[in-house]
Amino acid sequence: MGETHHSELALSSVYQYQTGMPFTISVFGDTANSGTVLGENPIRANVTGKPIFGPGTHTADEWLNPAAFAAPPAFTYGNVGRNTLYGPSMRTLDLAIARSFNFTERMAFQFRAEAFNALNQVNLGTPNRFVNTPQFGSITMAMTPGAKFN
Numbered sequence: 843m844g845e846t847h848h849s850e851l852a853l854s855s856v857y858q859y860q861t862g863m864p865f866t867i868s869v870f871g872d873t874a875n876s877g878t879v880l881g882e883n884p885i886r887a888n889v890t891g892k893p894i895f896g897p898g899t900h901t902a903d904e905w906l907n908p909a910a911f912a913a914p915p916a917f918t919y920g921n922v923g924r925n926t927l928y929g930p931s932m933r934t935l936d937l938a939i940a941r942s943f944n945f946t947e948r949m950a951f952q953f954r955a956e957a958f959n960a961l962n963q964v965n966l967g968t969p970n971r972f973v974n975t976p977q978f979g980s981i982t983m984a985m986t987p988g989a990k991f992n
Contacts (some may be wrong), residue, residue, distance in 0.1 A: 856936040864925035867911045870972035882902050886920035887911040889975045894927070905929070908979040910924050914944040929968040932985050934959045959986055 868884035878885060889992040894910040906927065914920040959965075965985040970977040 848869045850942045852936045852940045860932045862928035862931050865922050865971050867922045868912045875917050881976045886922040888914045888920040906979045911973050913974045930966040932965040935958050935961050935965050
């Protein structure tokens, strides 16, 4: 009686989609002189009435229109609501293909190839939210790296 040697092929995938993270347009520093510690519950900015999103926005260089917000006058608070804007969404597709080769009942070999973020989708991080900084409205880091193959 001869032994049977067979192989199995398996394909798996994981698609992930997340909406953007909410963020609040704020002022860097304690311009209202309220004793706010830097980075904790910052002073909010003012809405200027200009369009927040327009032509050329939703990019890494300009996620929003910087002219739509301004720092409030000294010793005052801004009128922007908390978490009123959302950053970019995130999309990733991970793929794996595996093939098993059975040599005996107890011995097998598996070849496996994996691709993370297989579509090489650039997923941007949260925009800079501080109106009184040069980077305001731009995105300077990615949420996920480019494609990776194992």
